[in-house]
Amino acid sequence: MIGAKVKVNGDIISSEDLLVEGEVSGTITLTDNELVIGTSGRVEANVTAKTVRIEGEVKGDIDGGERVVICASGNVQGNVSAPRVMLEDGGRFKGSIDMGSSKAAATAKPAAAPAATPDVRSIDKAS
Amino acid sequence: MVGLPGRKAGGPAPIPPLSSRLLPIALDEKRLEQIGTLNILDFGRANSASLEFFNQYPCRLCVLDAAEPLLAWSRELGERMEEPPSLQQMQLELSGVLSAIGEHRYDLVFLWDTLNHLHEHALPAFGGLLRRHVTKHFRGHGFMLHKRGAEQQLRQLGLIGSEQIAVHSQLATPLFAHNRKIVNEALGSELRIDQGVLHGDGRLEFLMVSGRS
Numbered sequence: 139m140i141g142a143k144v145k146v147n148g149d150i151i152s153s154e155d156l157l158v159e160g161e162v163s164g165t166i167t168l169t170d171n172e173l174v175i176g177t178s179g180r181v182e183a184n185v186t187a188k189t190v191r192i193e194g195e196v197k198g199d200i201d202g203g204e205r206v207v208i209c210a211s212g213n214v215q216g217n218v219s220a221p222r223v224m225l226e227d228g229g230r231f232k233g234s235i236d237m238g239s240s241k242a243a244a245t246a247k248p249a250a251a252p253a254a255t256p257d258v259r260s261i262d263k264a265s
Numbered sequence: 266m267v268g269l270p271g272r273k274a275g276g277p278a279p280i281p282p283l284s285s286r287l288l289p290i291a292l293d294e295k296r297l298e299q300i301g302t303l304n305i306l307d308f309g310r311a312n313s314a315s316l317e318f319f320n321q322y323p324c325r326l327c328v329l330d331a332a333e334p335l336l337a338w339s340r341e342l343g344e345r346m347e348e349p350p351s352l353q354q355m356q357l358e359l360s361g362v363l364s365a366i367g368e369h370r371y372d373l374v375f376l377w378d379t380l381n382h383l384h385e386h387a388l389p390a391f392g393g394l395l396r397r398h399v400t401k402h403f404r405g406h407g408f409m410l411h412k413r414g415a416e417q418q419l420r421q422l423g424l425i426g427s428e429q430i431a432v433h434s435q436l437a438t439p440l441f442a443h444n445r446k447i448v449n450e451a452l453g454s455e456l457r458i459d460q461g462v463l464h465g466d467g468r469l470e471f472l473m474v475s476g477r478s
Contacts (some may be wrong), residue, residue, distance in 0.1 A: 153381060223316070230311070232328055
């Protein structure tokens with residue numbers, strides 16, 4: 139764990155799961171393990187891990203071998219690549235997501251509320 | 266991509282979704298299948314339902330979350346109208362505000378209410394920027410204030426189906442209303458509003474296409 143009062147400048151390579159509650163600038167690589175950016179975690183780094191869970195802030199690209207989860211308190215600016223990317227309502231994301239291999243990740247869709255009665259006044263086709 | 270259940274308790278009552286007649290045209294399955302891997306540009310805010318919807322397509326999705334930055338930039342631009350910046354300068358500034366757009370060309374563009382987040386003077390610059398980032402056969406979908414007195418709101422919208430749009434939030438906010446003629450002129454010859462549907466709330470839902478298609 140990187141505690142809330144710890145700042146790291148540089149590259150982190152780990153073969154254990156890691157919880158970041160402090161600040162990290164550089165890169166984080168946990169190829170076969172889970173990375174959690176905790177609610178107080180502030181990461182400005184490119185991140186590679188088997189699974190990535192973001193409850194704090196990340197600026198940088200995220201490569202998740204299995205999945206990336208942006209939690210309700212999470213804020214991500216960067217590009218995400220993973221077979222499964224999940225976003226909790228309230229989580230903020232700005233950037234690109236490569237969904238090329240995520241078809242299998244589609245699960246039950248939320249039930250849609252009944253649509254408002256269509257109140258269409260006109261339709262036109264521009265010439 | 267899948268969504269997770271979020272925090273619902275204690276929040277405001279959900280706003281009923283909007284029905285759309287033009288989304289099915291933008292999302293025409295045969296057309297999208299021909300494209301293969303889609304490049305999708307979303308000017309709105311990421312939300313689980315939209316992401317789940319896009320998951321049915323092999324795609325690369327770029328989320329700009331542009332509403333508030335564009336409104337702030339347009340308001341600041343309005344204060345500079347005594348010596349308005351050049352088209353080139355505005356395109357440069359817009360490129361900065363929308364830097365996440367990258368160097369890609371997009372097949373599908375969800376503009377939502379973006380045209381009303383832009384100062385009238387910035388519309389040609391926006392049109393010029395958008396033209397550089399769309400494919401020949403792209404489809405753009407959005408809304409614009411059409412009738413006088415239409416309620417001006419900062420809305421966060423998202424897809425929940427090929428005919429339904431979720432209104433995740435809406436907040437009364439002064440926007441930049443433009444008439445359709447001004448928008449058409451600003452878009453130039455390479456982009457055009459192909460179809461429009463006037464809704465009961467005074468907004469025009471529109472389908473934008475390339476003038477070259």
